[in-house]
Amino acid sequence: MGKRVAVVGVGMTKQRSSRPDVNGQELINEAVRAALEDAGISRRDIDAVVIGNMDHFEGINYVDTWSVDGSGALMKPIMKLTTGGTTGTTVAMAAYYHVASGLFQRVLAIGWEKNSESDTTGAIITAFDPFWDRPIFAGAVAGLALEATQYMHLTGATEEDAAYVAVRERRHALNNPYAHLHINLTIEDVMNSPYLSWPVKMGDMCPRTDGACAVVFASEDVVDEFPHRPAWILAVADRHLWSYTSDPYVNQALETGGWAPKEVYDKVGIRDPLKEIDVAELYLPYSFAGLRYMESLGFCERGGGPALVRSGATDMGGECPVNPSGGVMSSNAIGATGLLRVAECALQIQGRAGDRQVPDVEIALATGFGGCFWSDVLLMGGEMPEKPRG
Amino acid sequence: MAEERKELIKLESGEAEQPFRWSAGVYGSRFLTELRDNKRFVGVRCPRCGKVYVPPRNVCGPCFVELTELVPVSDEGEIVTFTVVGFGFVDPSTGKQKPVPYGYAVIKLDGADTYILHYLDETDPQKIKVGARVKAVFEEERTGSMLDVRHFTLLDR
Numbered sequence: 001m002g003k004r005v006a007v008v009g010v011g012m013t014k015q016r017s018s019r020p021d022v023n024g025q026e027l028i029n030e031a032v033r034a035a036l037e038d039a040g041i042s043r044r045d046i047d048a049v050v051i052g053n054m055d056h057f058e059g060i061n062y063v064d065t066w067s068v069d070g071s072g073a074l075m076k077p078i079m080k081l082t083t084g085g086t087t088g089t090t091v092a093m094a095a096y097y098h099v100a101s102g103l104f105q106r107v108l109a110i111g112w113e114k115n116s117e118s119d120t121t122g123a124i125i126t127a128f129d130p131f132w133d134r135p136i137f138a139g140a141v142a143g144l145a146l147e148a149t150q151y152m153h154l155t156g157a158t159e160e161d162a163a164y165v166a167v168r169e170r171r172h173a174l175n176n177p178y179a180h181l182h183i184n185l186t187i188e189d190v191m192n193s194p195y196l197s198w199p200v201k202m203g204d205m206c207p208r209t210d211g212a213c214a215v216v217f218a219s220e221d222v223v224d225e226f227p228h229r230p231a232w233i234l235a236v237a238d239r240h241l242w243s244y245t246s247d248p249y250v251n252q253a254l255e256t257g258g259w260a261p262k263e264v265y266d267k268v269g270i271r272d273p274l275k276e277i278d279v280a281e282l283y284l285p286y287s288f289a290g291l292r293y294m295e296s297l298g299f300c301e302r303g304g305g306p307a308l309v310r311s312g313a314t315d316m317g318g319e320c321p322v323n324p325s326g327g328v329m330s331s332n333a334i335g336a337t338g339l340l341r342v343a344e345c346a347l348q349i350q351g352r353a354g355d356r357q358v359p360d361v362e363i364a365l366a367t368g369f370g371g372c373f374w375s376d377v378l379l380m381g382g383e384m385p386e387k388p389r390g
Numbered sequence: 391m392a393e394e395r396k397e398l399i400k401l402e403s404g405e406a407e408q409p410f411r412w413s414a415g416v417y418g419s420r421f422l423t424e425l426r427d428n429k430r431f432v433g434v435r436c437p438r439c440g441k442v443y444v445p446p447r448n449v450c451g452p453c454f455v456e457l458t459e460l461v462p463v464s465d466e467g468e469i470v471t472f473t474v475v476g477f478g479f480v481d482p483s484t485g486k487q488k489p490v491p492y493g494y495a496v497i498k499l500d501g502a503d504t505y506i507l508h509y510l511d512e513t514d515p516q517k518i519k520v521g522a523r524v525k526a527v528f529e530e531e532r533t534g535s536m537l538d539v540r541h542f543t544l545l546d547r
């Protein structure tokens with residue numbers, strides 16, 4: 001029987017288009033110092049470190065070794081994880097597993113990226129197969145555009161439906177001083193923005209960001225040492241479905257996003273997710289994902305995403321606000337992005353989210369989503385769960 | 391220091407190259423030599439579920455059994471989904487700028503159960519439809535690559 005685990009401290013850098021004033025280790029250190037200070041502990045109190053980024057984005061491998069002075073992992077157990085867009089949530093889940101195992105009591109999770117240091121599209125392409133994918137594959141923007149075309153074909157959703165998501169995310173980001181983009185977009189702005197890859201326009205896409213995030217996970221045996229309300233991990237799940245980039249469309253590209261949430265709902269006993277979940281921080285790298293994820297998450301029926309988003313149910317003040325932080329479409333330092341979702345959920349549960357706070361959060365949902373259609377889901381809550389759940 | 395310096399240095403990787411030599415495997419090699427030598431597509435069939443995999447591979451993930459049976463598939467098929475790429479970027483495989491705009495699609499070849507990615511000979515998204523029939527157009531000079539197919543052409547225009 002493992003240990004129950006809570007998030008007890010978070011730290012994040014301001015997410016920016018470029019940070020030429022720091023190298024990777026220095027950027028990591030900013031987030032780590034902030035998280036340790038937030039948790040009221042020092043480097044010495046940390047038992048192990050899990051770190052993640054897409055190391056081929058910077059072209060400098062082995063961040064687990066060269067960052068130890070900045071990460072705080074000097075002479076401690078550390079491992080690196082790289083899983084694409086899901087990297088940050090994978091790091092969070094691995095830190096959770098470390099503590100839940102009972103072998104470690106306080107584990108530091110770190111996610112970071114300096115997207116300004118390479119061409120993101122070129123770097124993403126090199127994550128894929130050189131025979132079957134790379135000759136044609138045009139990176140995340142075009143890969144997501146293929147998904148958008150299929151989604152519109154299957155459901156009748158429109159580009160304007162997607163623009164509602166793009167506008168919501170940027171409006172929410174205005175409340176978040178850590179967000180990269182602070183722009184007040186209108187539906188017309190999004191619709192009039194140029195096509196990057198039809199039907200995806202500039203206004204539909206996430207930015208490229210430099211940033212880092214660090215989160216302290218602690219065992220039920222030591223949570224009382226920390227100053228803030230513990231934000232408990234209730235259950236986690238992940239699902240993977242692909243070999244080559246053309247494979248997932250057989251399953252409409254979307255199904256991993258449905259299986260992982262169903263698993264955490266079943267584990268925790270969630271029956272009506274839209275009503276029972278108080279806030280969601282979702283990995284929505286582009287606007288159309290904000291429609292179909294509503295369906296994958298069981299917030300509405302298949303094809304109901306556009307109506308749900310247009311109803312305001314996912315706005316601040318709605319039934320389940322989505323991405324009060326402004327989400328991925330406002331900041332996307334890829335290795336940090338999934339971990340930021342977990343950090344934001346913790347702040348919401350702790351009532352420390354400032355101008356982006358949703359009132360009375362007891363249940364929060366964080367997701368990660370990879371360009372390879374991987375899906376990570378973490379359900380978090382204010383009450384300690386009956387038992388640890390994988 | 392005598393004076394505060396504000397300049398922040400960047401190091402460019404420049405023309406650095408890191409060559410690799412990747413293996414296509416037995417079935418990947420058969421697929422590519424058929425494309426190169428005979429302008430034919432082949433897939434690999436799962437003995438348990440019957441699914442025909444293109445691109446080829448030697449294991450069916452759901453059944454987790456070895457695949458050994460090569461089967462011919464058509465050079466015609468239909469569009470599963472598509473996009474028209476409008477943003478320019480440097481192709482990391484060639485170091486050259488991609489010529490935008492171009493159409494590209496997920497294509498289901500007749501006789502295959504999984505899909506391939508390929509270019510389309512159309513850049514107007516209003517003229518491309520999910521479900522539209524397409525046919526491979528081969529290059530004259532072929533080297534054993536997916537790019538031995540120049541693009542897929544839209545039939546029924």
Ligand SMILES: [Zn+2]
Pocket residue numbers: 436437438439440441450451452453454
């Ligand atoms: Zn099979």
